[in-house]
Amino acid sequence: MSATASKNASPILVIVAFAIVYIVWGSTYFFIQMAVQGFPPFILGAFRFILAGLIMAAWCLIKGENLFAIRGIKHAIISGILLLFFGNGIIIWVEQSMPSAMVAITVSSAPLWFVLLDKPKWTENFKSKSIITGMLVGLAGVILLFSEQISKIFSMPDTTPVKMSSMILLLFGAIAWAGGSLYSKYKPAQGSIIVISTWQMLAAGIAFIPGILIRDEFKGFQWQEVPYESWMSLIYLVIMGSIAGFSAYVWLLQVRTAMQVSTYAYVNPVVAVLLGVFFANEKITGIQIVGLIIILGSVLLINMARYRREKLAKKVKIA
Numbered sequence: 001m002s003a004t005a006s007k008n009a010s011p012i013l014v015i016v017a018f019a020i021v022y023i024v025w026g027s028t029y030f031f032i033q034m035a036v037q038g039f040p041p042f043i044l045g046a047f048r049f050i051l052a053g054l055i056m057a058a059w060c061l062i063k064g065e066n067l068f069a070i071r072g073i074k075h076a077i078i079s080g081i082l083l084l085f086f087g088n089g090i091i092i093w094v095e096q097s098m099p100s101a102m103v104a105i106t107v108s109s110a111p112l113w114f115v116l117l118d119k120p121k122w123t124e125n126f127k128s129k130s131i132i133t134g135m136l137v138g139l140a141g142v143i144l145l146f147s148e149q150i151s152k153i154f155s156m157p158d159t160t161p162v163k164m165s166s167m168i169l170l171l172f173g174a175i176a177w178a179g180g181s182l183y184s185k186y187k188p189a190q191g192s193i194i195v196i197s198t199w200q201m202l203a204a205g206i207a208f209i210p211g212i213l214i215r216d217e218f219k220g221f222q223w224q225e226v227p228y229e230s231w232m233s234l235i236y237l238v239i240m241g242s243i244a245g246f247s248a249y250v251w252l253l254q255v256r257t258a259m260q261v262s263t264y265a266y267v268n269p270v271v272a273v274l275l276g277v278f279f280a281n282e283k284i285t286g287i288q289i290v291g292l293i294i295i296l297g298s299v300l301l302i303n304m305a306r307y308r309r310e311k312l313a314k315k316v317k318i319a
Contacts, residue, residue, distance in 0.1 A: 009255035017248040021264045024245040026271025029103055031233040031241070033095045038230025040221060041092045042211035048234060049084055050205030052242035056198040063194075071190035073199060075183070080200025082180025084246070085207040090173030094166045107170060108142040110265040111135050111302075113178035114258050120186065121257065131259055134301030138266040141294030147287060178262070185253045193254075197247045263299045270295050 035044055060067050095103055115125050115135060125131050189196045212218065252261045270292050 014252070014255065017252050018264075020244055020248040021252065021261075022267040023271050024240045025249075025264055026268040027275055028237060028241045028245070029091075029095070029268070029272055030275065031236050032092055034233035035230050035237060036092060036095050038226035039234065040212075040215070040217035041089075041096060042208045042215060043217050043221065044234070045085070045089050045092050046205050046208035046212060048205070048237050048242060049201045049208070052238045052246075053198050053202035053205055055238070056194060056201065056243060056247075060195055060198060065192055065195055067195055067198065072187070073189055075187045076189035076196050076199040077203040079180045079184035079187075080203040081207050082176050082183060084201060084204030087173050087177030087180060088204075089208065090169050090176075094170055094173075098166045103170060107174055107177075108139060108265045108269060109171060110174045110178050111138065111259065111262040113175050114182070114262040117175075117178050117182055118258050121259065125259060130301045134298040135259075137301065138263070138295055138298030141291050141298055142266060142269050144287060144291035144294060147291075174265075178258075181249075181253055181261070182258055184250060185258055188254065193247060193251045197243075197250050200250070201242060201246070259302060263302055266295050266299055 035048075039047065057067060091103055091107065112135060115121075115131070118125065184200075189199070249261070249264070273288060273292070
């Protein structure tokens with residue numbers, strides 16, 4: 001990210017983009033679990049991202065964007081496969097057998113991988129006490145938030161091996177997501193965000209097709225038997241999760257540090273819990289409230305580092 005790009009980014013647009021990534025992606029864990037009840041995982045992934053990519057391609061044509069006027073299309077394809085096929089595809093696969101809350105916990109390790117893999121920012125990140133403290137506090141807050149669910153899951157010994165293998169897969173997915181995000185940031189395709197996102201989604205959607213064929217997922221699958229809730233969840237994932245959420249995320253990577261953007265992984269579980277309280281009549285415990293406060297405090301700590309740097313830069317400039 002260049003200093004110019006960061007400076008020229010509208011604060012209002014940055015706030016809106018963060019709100020979309022925080023809130024919309026916080027709800028997608030629930031909707032993925034609803035969708036996978038009606039769709040086989042690879043069909044769901046292919047259908048979701050190819051449909052989203054085609055809708056965005058049509059919008060590009062309406063807006064007069066040239067889909068092929070993009071330099072570095074290879075970079076868009078690679079980052080799309082890392083982010084959406086590996087990163088998001090693993091979530092789809094694991095949510096067949098694992099509660100969405102547990103998935104959110106494991107995915108919240110993403111900020112750790114952002115720090116470890118973001119070599120150009122090692123000096124800045126590892127020297128910042130606010131970033132390191134905020135990162136560790138945020139992870140602890142997420143674990144505390146779901147501590148009761150964790151104990152319930154591992155109290156059933158028959159399912160422990162499955163849960164452990166799923167958690168290993170999710171860790172790999174979190175690494176792939178962080179790696180794809182950093183690849184997209186430091187080796188960006190040259191073009192408009194909407195065109196880049198279109199290629200990323202189409203590439204990921206196509207990457208799911210071999211899995212459909214290998215697993216023979218169309219055998220016995222009946223489109224008309226898919227529950228209404230799964231169709232509605234798929235539509236939500238396409239429009240809000242993919243088109244709105246992913247485009248906002250890709251843009252944020254260009255105008256904010258990867259560490260800042262990665263705070264979505266801490267906030268998403270908070271949103272998931274609050275949605276459950278307001279829309280599913282779920283109860284929130286005292287431990288969960290403490291976890292929510294700790295998580296929000298960690299995001300504040302991480303963003304304080306940027307605020308202090310900007311304040312210091314202004315003082316130096318004035319002097």
